[in-house]
Amino acid sequence: MMAIRELKVCLLGDTGVGKSSIVCRFVQDHFDHNISPTIGASFMTKTVPCGNELHKFLIWDTAGQERFHSLAPMYYRGSAAAVIVYDITKQDSFHTLKKWVKELKEHGPENIVMAIAGNKCDLSDIREVPLKDAKEYAESIGAIVVETSAKNAINIEELFQGISRKIPPLDPHENGNNGAMKLGKQTTQTSRRCC
Numbered sequence: 001m002m003a004i005r006e007l008k009v010c011l012l013g014d015t016g017v018g019k020s021s022i023v024c025r026f027v028q029d030h031f032d033h034n035i036s037p038t039i040g041a042s043f044m045t046k047t048v049p050c051g052n053e054l055h056k057f058l059i060w061d062t063a064g065q066e067r068f069h070s071l072a073p074m075y076y077r078g079s080a081a082a083v084i085v086y087d088i089t090k091q092d093s094f095h096t097l098k099k100w101v102k103e104l105k106e107h108g109p110e111n112i113v114m115a116i117a118g119n120k121c122d123l124s125d126i127r128e129v130p131l132k133d134a135k136e137y138a139e140s141i142g143a144i145v146v147e148t149s150a151k152n153a154i155n156i157e158e159l160f161q162g163i164s165r166k167i168p169p170l171d172p173h174e175n176g177n178n179g180a181m182k183l184g185k186q187t188t189q190t191s192r193r194c195c
């Protein structure tokens, strides 16, 4: 039987960049044009095979609106990985992404895996952020980077596969889940289901 490993993952980024849409596409293979902004945070899970393990992603989709910023530490604390999302058609959202990376480096878990998602790549004709800029930045901070489209289901699986591959294997001498979340101790704001 395959071992199931629970990995807490949080999504961070400006409001409207498509965090909930990415999670919705990944977990339910669905896209909603009229999705409403997240209030507080929302939670979903998905289990995927990775080598001889199963990775159960415990996904916290945070609200990007500034008024919820102070809640973010609850969601990145204890996370094995963070998906930091920007919108390739909005330079400002790339600036916000850099602020999230700075916050994670200062206050996040020491070995957190960072994955940058340049979402809405289906809108590349109105792009403001060149892929080259994102790649250079990701390399400078040791993050994965991929351009995604939640709308057209581009690179969503690949994003999470990239995270799975970067998660260090379990130390066989350790009796525990690296990055696993203790659900019972987690407090959360109002949840909004994404679909």
Ligand SMILES: Nc1nc2c(ncn2[C@@H]2O[C@H](COP(=O)(O)OP(=O)(O)OP(=O)(O)O)[C@@H](O)[C@H]2O)c(=O)[nH]1
Pocket (backbone or CB within 6 Å): 013, 014, 015, 016, 017, 018, 019, 020, 021, 022, 032, 033, 034, 035, 036, 037, 038, 039, 062, 063, 064, 065, 119, 120, 121, 122, 123, 148, 149, 150, 151, 152
């Ligand atoms: N064209 C296009 N639109 C997208 C894509 N992903 C999301 N959207 C749209 O962008 C808008 C915002 O999407 P959300 O998923 O709610 O964004 P969010 O980052 O979760 O926003 P907050 O909950 O406020 O933080 C919605 O109208 C989505 O339909 C995409 O890949 N392509």
